[in-house]
Amino acid sequence: MELQTETQKEEDGERWREEGERQREEDRKRRRDEDGGQKLGKRRAEEDEDSPNKKLQMLDHSVKVASHYNSLQEVGLAARSRSRIFFMRNFNNWLKSVLIGEILEQVRGAGPQQVSVLDLGCGKGGDLLKWRRGGINHLVCADIAGVSVEQCQSRYEDMKKKSHANEKIFSAQFINADCTKEVLAEKLADPDQMFDICSCQFVYHYSFESEQKADMMLRNACERLKPGGFFIGTTPDAFELVKRLEASDSLSFGNEVFKVSFQSKGFYPLFGCQYHFSLEDVVNVPESLVYFPLFEHMAKRYNMRLVVKQRFSEFFEEKVKKEHHRSLMMKMMALEPFPGEDSGRQATDSRAEYSHAKEHSGRAGVKLPLGTLSRSEWEAASIYLVFVFQKMS
Structure with a gap:
């Protein structure tokens, strides 16, 4: 079974490489034909209407993504506990807690210091308590959805008010920005701010809509990391998505809690390979496949080396062996x-x-x-992988 999976990965990788070369050749031809050195991006909208190969044209889905997350209603604990994916969401939170906790240990292992963190794609602030428990000193939260950033800041202010008198809560800055287009460093309150950790949870795949967006997201994640600092995150495993699509009789697959729909199958461009992902009442947006070997290659431009890449199932099987992780899992009702x-x-x-x-x-x-997830929840959770990059000195 493993052999078949690896073979599938190689075949899919070869398809992506071939498709990428073809796209680059098309781009080079377009540039040669353009009048007066006009940039391709300025003509993108007109080309989309007339191109015979519309599938490969890159549409900007940033507005859709921001609109979706801005419109999500904040619900209370009681409502969340009735959710069909209650345990899966807790499981994902446990996994992020373990990842963040272990990375903070590594940062502090280098010696006592003031720990600064960038939460890239912070959403409504779901990880604020994790950073509080980690005892960090400063946090910068950035997200494309303005309403989400406001709610994140409100959560932070509420957390400060309810904290004990002798507890020192980290300082924080909140930025509403499209991190696939804007340089985040220009928006920092402290222009000299450097970070020990950049955390990008369930977000990076939105940037793979184009090479320019993916590179800008990487730049924002990595250029202000200190030597030895970490870029950590979670994102769908493109190989797993393609494997499930190819095994499907249609252009979609899923179950009672999630659905993934593609426009075509058989070719998978390096950038802008769009699919639509819906997960119960939580997610309903266009996403892009992240071809991980290319992601790793691009990260090297920013002096980053890959130190961890694990499917959620592999990460879980390794970490659950430790007693304190099992204890946290029970506390968080992750199964x-x-x-x-x-x-x-x-x-x-x-x-x-x-x-x-x-x-x-x-x-x-x-x-x-036993502790378990329903089959549908596990099929949804097992789409994802964990990654950790480290800034080389």
């Missing part, structure tokens, strides 16, 4: 108990969703209840 409490009721009534847990529970020596 659903099986059989369920309240007369055996689970997040969904479908028995097929827990057939894997039922099979495992019947094995010798297994103690109940």
Whole structure:
């Protein structure tokens, strides 16, 4: 099974490389034909209407993404607990908590210092408590969605008000900016600000709409990192998405909690390979495949080296072996108990969703209840991977 997966990866990679070369040749031809050295980008809108190869034309989806996240309503804990993907969201939060905690340990391992963090694509501030628990000194939060940035700042101010008198909460700056187009360094309150960590959670794939956007996002993530600093994040695994698409009888795949839809299959351009992703009531936006070997290559421009790249399943299997990570998992309710409490009721009534847990529970020596995710939630979570880059001295 592993051999087939690797073969698929090589074939998909070759397709991407060939498609990328073809696109570059088309771009070179366009540039040669352009009048008076006009830039390709200025004619993009007109070309989109007439091009015979509209699939490969890059449309700017930044407005759609910002609009979607701006329109998401803030819901309370009670409403979140009723969500079909309650445990999956907790699982993702646990995974981010472990990642952030371990990276902070590495930063402090280099010696006592004032720790500064850039949260690139901060959203509504879902990771604020993680940075608080990590005892950082300064945080810069940036996001394309202005409403989300306002809510993030409001959460921060509320957190400061409710903190204990002897607790020192980190200082913070909040920036509304499209980090795929704007230079973030020009917006910093301290023009000399440098960071120990840049965290980019479930966001970087939006930038792979074009090479220019992906590079600007990388520049914002990496150029202000201190030597030895880390760029960490989570993003969909393009190889996994392509594998599932190729195995599908249609141009989409998914289950009762998520759906991924492509416009075509068989060729996958290096940039601007769009698909539409929907996840229950949380996500409903266009995204772009991130071809990871290219991502790694681009990061080298900013003196970054890849130190960790793991699928969520691999990361989970490694980290859950440690007692303190298991304890945090229980505290965060990152897995659903099986059989369920309240007369055996689970997040969904479908028995097929827990057939894997039922099979495992019947094995010798297994103690109940088990910790699990429903099959649909696991299929959604297992799309993603964790990455860690480090700034070389």
